C-alpha cells in the first residue's frame with residue numbers, strides 16, 4: 001500500500017468532512033448529546049467552513065491511498081515557539097497501520113520549521129482511540145480543561161504536551 005502525505009486540496013473537502021465528522025463523533029459518543037454533536041459537526045465540518053480553514057492553513061496534510069483520502073491532520077502555532085495539533089482523524093478502515101504517525105510527523109516537521117519547540121494537543125476525556133496514540137508518541141498529560149458547550153453541557157478535555 002502506497003501512502004502519500006500531501007497538502008490538502010479543494011477536491012479533498014468532502015472526504016475531510018466525512019472523516020472528521022465520523023472520527024470526532026466517536027470521541028464524544030455517550031458523553032455529549034446528539035443535539036450538540038449535530039451542531040458541532042454542522043459548524044466545523046460544513047464544506048464551506050472546511051474550505052475557509054483550508055485557505056487559512058488550518059488543515060495541513062492529508063494521507064492519500066489510491067487517490068482516496070484516508071486521514072487528515074491540522075494544526076498551527078499558538079505562540080512563537082508553541083504549536084498545537086488541532087485535528088487528527090483516520091478513516092476507520094485505515095487505522096493502526098502507521099498512517100496517523102506519519103501525519104503527525106509531517107505536521108511536526110512543519111511546526112519545527114515555524115519555530116515550535118513544544119507541541120500541545122487536547123483529547124476528549126476517556127478517548128481510548130486517541131490517548132494511547134499520543135502517549136506512544138511522547139505526549140505527557142498536563143491537566144484537564146472544562147468548557148460549557150452551547151447546549152449547556154460540560155465538555156472535559158485533557159491537555160497533553162511534548163517537546164519537539
Ligand SMILES: CC(C)(COP(=O)(O)OP(=O)(O)OC[C@H]1O[C@@H](n2cnc3c(N)ncnc32)[C@H](O)[C@@H]1OP(=O)(O)O)[C@@H](O)C(=O)NCCC(=O)NCCS
Nearest residue numbers: 023088089090095096097098099100101129130132133136
Ligand atoms: C488517533 C489516530 C489518528 C491514530 O492514527 P493511526 O493511523 O490509527 O495510528 P498509528 O497506526 O499511526 O499508530 C501509531 C502508534 O500509536 C499506537 N496506537 C495508536 N492507537 C492506539 C490505540 N488505540 N491503543 C494503543 N496504541 C495505539 C500504535 O501502536 C503505534 O505505536 P508504535 O508506533 O509505537 O508502534 C486514529 O487511530 C484515529 O483516528 N482515532 C480515532 C479518532 C481520534 O481519537 N483522534 C484523536 C482526536 S484528538
